[in-house]
Amino acid sequence: MTALERYVAPRALGEALELLRDGDVTIVAGGTDVMPQSHSGKMKFGRTLLNVRRIPELAGIGLEGDTVRIGALTTITGLLESALVRERLPILAEAADHFASEQVRNGATVGGNVCNASPAGDMLVPLIVLDATIELAAKPNGSVEARAMPLQEFLTGPGRTRRAAHELLTAVRVPLPPRGFVSRFYKYGTRPALDIAAISIGLGGVRRDGRLEKVRVVFGAVAPTPIRGAATERALEGRPLDAATIEAAAQAAHDEVRPISDVRASAWYRQELVRNMTRRLLEDVARG
Numbered sequence: 517m518t519a520l521e522r523y524v525a526p527r528a529l530g531e532a533l534e535l536l537r538d539g540d541v542t543i544v545a546g547g548t549d550v551m552p553q554s555h556s557g558k559m560k561f562g563r564t565l566l567n568v569r570r571i572p573e574l575a576g577i578g579l580e581g582d583t584v585r586i587g588a589l590t591t592i593t594g595l596l597e598s599a600l601v602r603e604r605l606p607i608l609a610e611a612a613d614h615f616a617s618e619q620v621r622n623g624a625t626v627g628g629n630v631c632n633a634s635p636a637g638d639m640l641v642p643l644i645v646l647d648a649t650i651e652l653a654a655k656p657n658g659s660v661e662a663r664a665m666p667l668q669e670f671l672t673g674p675g676r677t678r679r680a681a682h683e684l685l686t687a688v689r690v691p692l693p694p695r696g697f698v699s700r701f702y703k704y705g706t707r708p709a710l711d712i713a714a715i716s717i718g719l720g721g722v723r724r725d726g727r728l729e730k731v732r733v734v735f736g737a738v739a740p741t742p743i744r745g746a747a748t749e750r751a752l753e754g755r756p757l758d759a760a761t762i763e764a765a766a767q768a769a770h771d772e773v774r775p776i777s778d779v780r781a782s783a784w785y786r787q788e789l790v791r792n793m794t795r796r797l798l799e800d801v802a803r804g
């Protein structure tokens with residue numbers, strides 16, 4: 517077993533990527549997952565602890581054409597304070613508002629939430645609703661190389677992603693939603709504050725003539741990764757958002773999730789929550 521030998525906090529992306537290429541590195545951003553996990557023995561540090569908080573390329577939120585680039589170091593507080601996020605991506609601000617406590621929000625980053633890949637990660641559900649893409653950087657042969665992929669593809673299981681050990685997540689990119697786009701986020705935890713989701717639901721779609729189009733429904737904490745609700749989406753797509761459609765969609769949501777029982781909730785209870793909260797979200801959208 518290796519022991520932690522050094523702590524580094526580079527100010528340049530290239531330098532961080534060279535350290536990663538040399539291997540056996542643990543990345544830390546806000547540390548709100550890494551520190552509790554290492555204290556509890558759930559994870560062991562590599563030889564090098566790499567603090568990425570000083571790397572400017574990982575910071576900031578900005579509009580690039582019709583895409584919002586959210587730097588990996590953006591904190592949950594940073595999302596809440598961003599006028600661009602509040603006005604153009606309100607589902608992200610809604611989810612950030614359900615995230616832990618102020619103290620945790622000030623440290624916790626979007627990049628950390630994505631790379632920690634918890635099935636209950638609060639940022640993952642709204643980001644998948646928004647069809648987000650993640651950006652990775654590496655420096656395998658002397659120059660910095662970047663690649664991108666849909667967030668949903670990036671997440672492969674609890675704590676598992678397609679990030680290679682020598683890669684750093686640099687940003688999340690979100691296409692600006694079209695005119696008429698409506699969205700909602702719901703999270704249920706057993707305690708109102710500081711709780712990890714027992715289930716979460718994200719919904720997005722374009723409202724036209726009392727119907728939803730291009731519907732995206734995402735469920736968190738009911739499978740190894742957040743999942744799209746394909747049957748729920750089909751039950752909603754292009755149909756009048758009336759009581760019958762809402763009931764059919766809520767039933768489809770109940771039937772298509774396959775949650776597990778754990779300390780937070782039983783599988784049966786999670787399925788009931790999914791049905792009832794899908795109904796409530798849709799009624800809220802239908803009202804206006």
Ligand SMILES: Cc1cc2nc3c(=O)[nH]c(=O)nc-3n(C[C@H](O)[C@H](O)[C@H](O)COP(=O)(O)OP(=O)(O)OC[C@H]3O[C@@H](n4cnc5c(N)ncnc54)[C@H](O)[C@@H]3O)c2cc1C
Nearest residue numbers: 543545546547548549550616624625628629631637638685
């Ligand atoms: C009290 C408490 C309450 C919490 N409540 C919630 C909650 O309500 N909702 C929720 O979703 N989470 C919650 N969390 C979990 C945690 O705060 C989030 O997952 C947070 O977003 C992690 O971000 P971080 O910057 O602290 O990540 P870190 O702990 O620094 O890192 C997390 C993981 O991501 C990797 N990583 C970080 N940045 C990068 C990068 N740029 N490139 C590659 N890998 C990277 C690290 O190596 C590590 O594996 C809570 C945690 C605590 C301690």
